Amino acid sequence: MANFDIDDFLKNLTACPGVYRMLDAKGKVLYVGKAKNLKRRVGSYFRNSKLAPKIRILVNQIYNIKITVTHTENEALILENNLIKALQPRYNVLLKDDKSYPYIFLSADDFPHLGFHRGAKQAPGQYFGPYPSVSSVWQTLKLLQGVFPVRQCEDNFYRNRSRPCLQYQIKRCTAPCVGLISKEDYNQDIQHVVMFLKGRDQQVINELVIRMEEASQQLAFEQAAYYRDRVASLRRIQARQYISGKKMDIDVLGVILAERMACVEVFFIRGGYNLGNKTFLPKLEGNLTPQELLSAFIAQYYLNREIPPVLVLSHQPKDMNLLTEVLSEQAGRKITLIKPDRGPKVQWVKMALTNAKINLDQCLAKKSSIAARFKSLQRLLNLVNSPQRIECFDISHIQGTSTVASCIVFDREGPRNADYRRFNIKGIIPGDDYGALRQALTRRFKKKEGIFPDLLVIDGGKGQINQALTVLEEIGVIETTVLGIAKGPERKAGKETLFLAGYENPIMVTPDSPALHLLQHIRDEAHRFAIINHRKRRARGGKLSRLEEIPGLGPKRRRKLLIQLGGLQEIMRAGVEDLAQIKGINLVLAQRIYDILHR
Known part of the structure; x- marks a missing residue:
């Protein structure tokens, strides 16, 4: 562990859930692990004197540790899985048990069935996921069944039917088991399911809208209403599904300048997931254009760090070709910098610029408000000069x-x-x-x-x-x-x-x-x-219940949290959205609970 100050690292390490990557002196990833408490888990490698020989060998090679914080332990689990697949660290094979993640499985039968899957992917068919939890798989299957009436029964049940089951009666299945739908019509629903699970939900909606209009023109109003209800259901669940869309790694950068202040907003998209954004408020020296600021920011931020294949920019720096060349040389692969003029990337840039403007406006308003308050305080106390x-x-x-x-x-x-x-x-x-x-x-x-x-x-x-x-x-x-x-x-x-x-x-x-x-x-x-x-x-x-520290969380709400989530450990694992699902816990209180439990 030469040149790696583990005590200083642990002193500043967060206790939030996340993923840690252990690197050797050449920057190669040795091991990827997940933790519900990063500080405690990473510290255990260096404070435990009874480590197995293989783990001691790993620890002696550590030159650096990189941390990625997630909202919940579930997200850390999926991120860990994706990183292990992408990086194939040497010591993960030796030290970690293979974990099983939940997927949605579409079989390769004549009339395929859609269902839950966990374990080895041996059966022929398509697998969609991984999902953050078992419950999210079942929730998605339930939502899909209400839109696409594809069978979700097991084969032994399907092959022994002589009449339609209850799912057909409530319009959640088209009864292929007794031949009430043709293979061609059934495959149309299957195609829409595949498109939706791959993130092409808007294309599915467009096709259904066309069919709705055709049915309406042919005066088949009942069929048109059927397609209309499907479109409405799809739009309702667009924001609720958790599956990876198109696999891509992209950073989206937006820059805003105002009143000698600047804000750079960076959105991180990995494997099709929007992992969130980070706000930077650089100090300006002199008058810079957005292009000049973006050029300086890219050079300072991305040199000597991991770079995604594509950087989508709100402004085009004059030295874009030089930046592309330098970043590509550092990454050992082609890095593309683009300022989009059309397509979905334009919307991503607008999203980044909107967030940058909001954050900069808040910063300017705060600065202006503080200056006015200091001036008011000077007058109130009758001071010669405003306090500095x-x-x-x-x-x-x-x-x-x-x-x-x-x-x-x-x-x-x-x-x-x-x-x-x-x-x-x-x-x-x-x-x-x-x-x-x-x-x-x-x-x-x-x-x-x-x-x-x-x-x-x-x-x-x-x-x-x-x-x-x-x-x-x-x-x-x-x-x-x-x-x-x-x-x-x-x-x-x-x-x-x-x-x-x-x-x-x-x-x-x-x-x-x-x-x-x-x-x-x-x-x-x-x-x-x-x-x-x-x-x-x-x-x-002495010991103090951490829940008792939270303002606004009285005995009744604490008891309801503990009962409905199953104890303090489950509350620690829950995200803000999960906490807000509990009756009596609004988003503000849920965020406060999460922040206090993970600080």
């Missing part, structure tokens, strides 16, 4: 135990996460918030290192302000303004009371004041950061 750096302190504990102080930092760009600090408070009387604040401020300012804040915000009233002033005076910090923000008797947002050091009376402010909104944002961020660190400290001293 604000620090806020908050104390968190439960009945005086595991006390933690947080220090968060805001400037004209918003939160400066890299400057956040936490202080584990020790040696004070349990519940002594003044003593905790005094210790935190002393540890923050006593070394007189770094940048001092223009404005120091304390979550509290006059008592907390006096503690802060005493500490600053002892240390010799005299140019920092101190402000206290205390919750009112009702403890509601907008009812806060502001106390400025040096003034006897509190500052009156309206609930809609931009300055108050800024202070509320800063105070809430300090509170959030303090609670996170307090929970980490508590977790080291």
